[in-house]
Amino acid sequence: MSPEKSMLLHICCAPDACIPIPDLLAEGWNVTGYFYGSNIHPRDEYTRRLEAVNILSAHEGTECVIPSYCPGEWLEVVRGLEHEPEGGRRCTECFRLQLEASAKEALRLGCGYMCTTLTISPHKNVNLINSLGESISALHGLKWEYRIWRKNNGFLRSVGRSKELGLYRQNYCGCIYSFHEPDMELTKSAVTHLMKTE
Numbered sequence: 001m002s003p004e005k006s007m008l009l010h011i012c013c014a015p016d017a018c019i020p021i022p023d024l025l026a027e028g029w030n031v032t033g034y035f036y037g038s039n040i041h042p043r044d045e046y047t048r049r050l051e052a053v054n055i056l057s058a059h060e061g062t063e064c065v066i067p068s069y070c071p072g073e074w075l076e077v078v079r080g081l082e083h084e085p086e087g088g089r090r091c092t093e094c095f096r097l098q099l100e101a102s103a104k105e106a107l108r109l110g111c112g113y114m115c116t117t118l119t120i121s122p123h124k125n126v127n128l129i130n131s132l133g134e135s136i137s138a139l140h141g142l143k144w145e146y147r148i149w150r151k152n153n154g155f156l157r158s159v160g161r162s163k164e165l166g167l168y169r170q171n172y173c174g175c176i177y178s179f180h181e182p183d184m185e186l187t188k189s190a191v192t193h194l195m196k197t198e
């Protein structure tokens with residue numbers, strides 16, 4: 001693949017990708033998606049979100065790389081950060097892991113640019129995400145495409161388009177800690193179980 005105008009787009013979920021993908025295609029980018037997914041709990045939820053990503057990719061005519069589902073790898077990276085609030089240090093490490101995995105895939109595919117759909121969310125720190133993306137891209141000799149997708153009503157547009165396309169929209173960020181946040185004891189026992197069965 002020619003690195004010129006070829007982009008690896010990190011996809012956090014289909015609803016967040018349903019505006020960035022068509023917008024980038026309209027700008028002339030050659031887009032390949034990358035759905036990391038191992039942060040998502042439980043597995044059934046991962047499967048639902050993956051199905052939505054596949055529906056969107058087929059609709060847009062874009063490829064999406066899907067690595068194996070390895071929640072144990074993700075849990076190792078955020079070990080010790082279980083009690084962090086959403087938006088805290090656990091999320092920083094979660095973004096870093098996903099963007100590093102994306103950068104490796106971008107290199108493997110010969111993409112010259114990288115970007116993420118994460119900045120469409122009204123709940124996420126877009127400066128942190130873009131700065132992580134920039135430094136990780138530079139480390140791998142890639143260029144970071146700086147975008148804040150929630151600008152210009154990006155989030156509202158994504159809600160409308162997800163409905164039109166019938167995409168599943170989740171009601172929590174994704175990981176076991178955002179899923180079980182009110183009950184840390186329950187979360188701890190679920191994590192122990194996951195680590196044993198991985």
Ligand code: SF4
Nearest residue numbers: 091094173174175178
């Ligand atoms: S709340 Fe979301 S961003 Fe934060 S660690 Fe969990 S999955 Fe990752």
